Amino acid sequence: MTGPNAARLLVVDDDGDMLRLLSMRLEAAGYRVATAGSAEAALAQLDVERPQLVISDVRLPGRDGLALFDEVRQRHPSLPVILLTAHGTIPDAIEATRRGVFTYLTKPYDSKELLERVAQALALHAPAPASPQAEEKWRADIISRSARMADLLAEARMVARSDASVLLRGDSGSGKEMLARAIHRASARAAKPFIAVNCGAIPEALLESELFGHVKGAFTDAVANHKGLFQAADGGTLLLDEIGDMPPALQVKLLRVLQERAVRPVGSSQSHPVDVRILSATHRDLEAAMAAGQFREDLYYRLNVVTLTLPTLAERREDIPLLANHFLNKLAAKYGRRLSGFAPEALKALIAAPWPGNVRQLYNVVEQVCALATTPLVPLALVQRALRVPSVQVLTYAEAKQRFERDYLVGLLKLTDGNVADAARLADRNRTEFYRLLQKHELTPGHFQSQAGDRAVSPSGDDGK
Template sequence: MAGKILIIDDEKNMRHMLSVLLEKEGYAVETAASGGTGVKMAGRAAKLDSPYDFVLLDVKMPGVDGVSLLKENKAVLSRSMVIMMSAYGTIDTAVSAMRHGAFDFISKPFKSDEVTLLLSRAAEHRDLKNENLYLKDQLGLMEGRFRFSNMVAKSDAMKDVFVLARKAARYATTVLISGGSGTGKELIARGIHTASERAQGPLIPVNCGGIPDTLMESELFGHKKGAFTGAVQDKKGLFEEAHGGTLFLDEIGELPLAMQVKLLRVLQEGEVRPVGGVQTRKIDVRVIAATSRDLRAEVAQGAFREDLFFRLNVLPIDLPPLSERPEDIPLLCEHFLKMFNSKLGSRVIGVSPAAMKRLLAYPWPGNVRELENAMERAVVLANGDQVEPDTLPAAIVGTPQERPCSQDEFFLDGFSLKAAVRKLEGIMIRRALEETGGNRTKASRLLEISHPSLLSKMKFHHLK
């Protein structure tokens, strides 16, 4: 079989002619006499993960034109190679169709070989695109790393996350992303949106903990003029703003119980009613939620509705903390250095062994966001082409006083304070030299003394 084709055209003769022609060429053909019927058929096929390979869409149809239909239903039609057809074709119409996701445009009347040739080109384009994506994934695997959108990792834990996120991108189902602050929940949500059939639609992020309870309903669902004091005009809610795209509800666990009920209804019915309004409005929005809380525990405590939790938790994605995947740290450092070199015009190309030792030993309570901030700081402070310990935050490096001495290292005879100071001075100098790989200039900075003073003290303590 050459592929599945959906023909959307209000002319019966055109549907019949194309069906006969394309079935002879080996295509499985289905037809729709209106744009609305065609979109429903495409939607059903997509939900079954069996989208049409090609859609032949007429521009001029009663009630709606094909370009508008394509624009308003990208989420469904973008999974197919769309070819527009029209007897009134103009360059402007063709350009508009291509801008909204069509592969090509063909003018009626057309010869049979024009259609089959165009479908062959569309199939080659689709296959080349899929091959490029496959080769990109294989290249990443050979390098021992994995990618999803603009995220990189090499740990098995994140590989599983990326695989799950790619699967989530193929469907319009609700996703719940869990993980600590700074683990990359919004990046995963953006990646899912970008890789989905809704990529051309808007992605609207909402921090549920950052909107006052009194304004939450208006912000999400909109309001009518005069609905409350200060409502001087109608206002669209964020659900309507996200129509045809994705709404990212960050920190969903912060949502008040009263709003949880209303959100559940929107997810179930696919419609919203503005504050002060009497009519509901249909919406086509994919919802991705995220939380740093344990929502199961919140449900058990009565702080989060169980029915909403199960409605959101259709496809859960759990992001591991950075402390559980230290093998990702070198790769993330490389990624952030490239990003900040481009952004800041710097030339910091790597991390020294001493600095990497510190990065790998640090517990990273702020997760990937904290590492990103540390790399930006290091790039700004770097004196050479590498990140050194003295350019990292004190919390990561640790001050010398925070590092305890062992009993053997600081054992003293007697009670001489001067002897104790000399002993501690030698210990700190030795540690600073170890930390900087023997670089005396950097060691003097860590010790907060001058370079000549360090050389003098090294001679006194018989250090090389």
């Protein structure tokens, strides 16, 4: 049985029996299937209703499957195509894959593999969700279809109804401020200000004044009274981002404000009542910071009434196609570029990338490809270029030790012109042990011997063999 929201597939084959068999298997898997017996009939179907995926035989009467693919690509650049091919036409199918066909399957095809490839194609090319209904506008900026994010958003929506302080945890770039804004929009304070401050980005000398305000003459540059962010956010929500970086002296003053619900500007003797909901965010391990005496335990429990933890982008990879296409559409409009999507292989590369910088890094990568793209469909090469950013390679201790050991041995062999006796002497190891190390790293001393002139023999008479 198929529902109205099931993905619609267009299957093209001039063999009626094969067409019926394919349709039965796909419909049994829950898809809606339209069929066509030729490329011309398939293009006519596309004019009536656009499917989410095209599955076509390579050998068709008149215009073949490759020509059909070219026409589909021209009309709908982001529509995925799977080709079915006999062994004799595999080279054509491989060439089509290089040009952007999602994949190809050889006949007789395996039903399980077919369904897996169909599911992959649909997942990679799923459209961004439609405009949210009024009740979902609170989280309209958070693009996701992952179960992990759905659970988090349901919890955030529930928490938003209370006035409890919330601690948002997550790696840098995972979207903590965006979730904080969503919580504010879903709360009773939505009509009041939402203000975010990065506690690690403002010098300690200025942060107190920024948060609590100051009066004229409180310090050299205080030429007028200044309301702090607590007063500016009165009635609304204040996000204290990177709270783990707040200096200890300010932690004490923040705790007093939270306890008394009043702020005293720098240089003033009077306190001003404030009604502010506090959300805080950090990528640091606050429990470890408390153990090290860097974060106050009483402040931690005051801020951490409810904890929400954002997953890394690598933990919600099913969201990458949605986010990438959403960012591409947004940036294409911003820069006035005509871009329609990512080539299948480019999208696969995005999904497979490690993303240490999370959603923020993905946005930056998409912005770079948007600036450099010369075709409507972003190619794999451009994505690979944007993903090649300098980064520190993190090795395990064992890997680092192995690499150092090999590099050390190579350096000695180069220095001694491949003479094992001299290299072992420099390493302060006996020759038997040194040979064992060379075998472990598959290093041959002869490869390091000089190629110019006769090889010199060491005073010991050992020629390195």
